[in-house]
Amino acid sequence: MISSIFGKTKPINFIILLGFLFLFYWAVQIYLLQSDFSTNQLVLEIGVLCVLLFSVFVVDFIVNRNKLTGANSYAIFFYTLLFVVFPETLGDSNAILCSLFLLLATRRLLSIRSLKDIKSKVFDATLWVLAASLFYDWALLYMLLVFVTIYIYEPQNIRNWLVIFSAAFSFFMVTYMVLILADNPSFLISHYTFAIDYAAFYFPKWDSSIKVSAYVIINLILAFWLFLSSGKSGTGKTIIMRLVALSFVIGLLVNVLVLTESTYAIMITFFPSVIFICNYIESIKRRNLLELALVLSVVAPLFAFLVKLWVG
Numbered sequence: 001m002i003s004s005i006f007g008k009t010k011p012i013n014f015i016i017l018l019g020f021l022f023l024f025y026w027a028v029q030i031y032l033l034q035s036d037f038s039t040n041q042l043v044l045e046i047g048v049l050c051v052l053l054f055s056v057f058v059v060d061f062i063v064n065r066n067k068l069t070g071a072n073s074y075a076i077f078f079y080t081l082l083f084v085v086f087p088e089t090l091g092d093s094n095a096i097l098c099s100l101f102l103l104l105a106t107r108r109l110l111s112i113r114s115l116k117d118i119k120s121k122v123f124d125a126t127l128w129v130l131a132a133s134l135f136y137d138w139a140l141l142y143m144l145l146v147f148v149t150i151y152i153y154e155p156q157n158i159r160n161w162l163v164i165f166s167a168a169f170s171f172f173m174v175t176y177m178v179l180i181l182a183d184n185p186s187f188l189i190s191h192y193t194f195a196i197d198y199a200a201f202y203f204p205k206w207d208s209s210i211k212v213s214a215y216v217i218i219n220l221i222l223a224f225w226l227f228l229s230s231g232k233s234g235t236g237k238t239i240i241m242r243l244v245a246l247s248f249v250i251g252l253l254v255n256v257l258v259l260t261e262s263t264y265a266i267m268i269t270f271f272p273s274v275i276f277i278c279n280y281i282e283s284i285k286r287r288n289l290l291e292l293a294l295v296l297s298v299v300a301p302l303f304a305f306l307v308k309l310w311v312g
Contacts, residue, residue: 002294003287006073009064013073017080018053024083025049025090031309033091048093051100056080058103059271066110066240069278078277082270084301085211087308089267094135099267101132102142106247106271109149110240118154119163122146126167134175136265137192138257141250148246152239197260212266215273219248222276229283241275248272 006013029035029045037045056076062068063075089095105128108121125146132139143164150160172188179185223245230237251269258265284290 001291002298003290006077006294009071009073013076014056014060017073017076018056021053021056021080021083022049024087025052028087028090032087035091044093048096052090052096055096055100055103058100058107059274062103062107062110062271063275063278065107066113068110068240068244068275070282072278072282074278074281075274078274078281078297079270081297081301082273083267084305085215086264086266087305088264092262092264092267094263095265095267098132098135098139098265099270101128101135102139102251102268103271104128105132105142105145109145110243112149112153113240115153118150118157118160122150122160123163123167125149126164127171130168130171134191136254136258136263137194138254139268140192141254141257142247145243145247145250149243152243194257196257215266216252219269219273219276222280223248226276226279229279244272244275248276 005016029037035041035045056079059079060073060076064071069075083090105125108125108128112118112121126143129139129142129146132142146164154160175188176185179187223241226241227238227245230241248269251272254268255265281290281293284293
């Protein structure tokens with residue numbers, strides 16, 4: 001039943017997933033995080049929710065435009081389910097905003113494989129990464145993805161490298177102007193501290209650490225399987241999957257570096273994880289096994305979430 005719905009690209013799939021994500025977001029805020037909203041806080045939460053819902057469309061666009069999976073809605077299906085697996089991330093608005101900008105950067109970087117308008121795509125990707133770093137300073141590590149992409153596709157053209165500095169200068173000038181107007185010109189200095197909370201790193205919550213560890217192991221196994229299978233599909237897909245895998249590794253590193261009691265940035269790894277999961281799901285040819293895998297992927301996270309609510 002699930003495969004018959006999400007095995008195709010239909011508008012009803014967006015309605016189902018966005019409706020569920022809308023309700024789940026407020027359920028997490030009210031019952032799990034027990035948030036107490038003032039009027040201003042409620043407006044802010046609505047804005048963050050809109051960003052979250054928009055990110056679903058961005059994920060679908062990237063996947064379909066770059067043919068990272070087949071013609072189906074499994075990508076947005078699993079992207080939504082990952083929020084059920086990690087509901088705590090919905091309480092971190094910085095994670096949601098940072099993730100959107102990183103998705104926009106990824107969109108531009110993956111499109112470079114067409115070898116058209118490379119400089120403008122590098123410029124845009126750099127701007128999006130820098131914008132993401134306004135929410136997590138360590139998100140600047142995603143600039144490594146920009147450098148690697150240029151190195152893979154057109155490293156000989158020196159202008160491709162220089163455009164990064166042009167984008168960084170433009171970003172700094174515009175941001176600094178806005179900060180002056182907002183009467184907060186010292187924000188950049190106070191924000192980019194690149195500090196590490198060692199207490200949060202060495203003493204994580206046991207349930208979260210087990211869940212994240214299982215998540216990482218499963219994704220590494222799926223990534224390894226994907227590289228083996230994509231090698232038969234041609235060099236083009238292998239290269240783009242390497243970039244997706246690098247994005248996942250950088251995301252894990254950033255998640256560790258920004259980890260505190262009030263942050264939960266695992267969301268920034270959801271997009272590459274979704275690519276790994278979807279490619280594996282699409283490889284299951286037997287309809288009954290596919291349906292069983294999809295049902296378990298829905299039931300298990302929802303059951304874990306309900307248990308967490310009951311225990312917490």
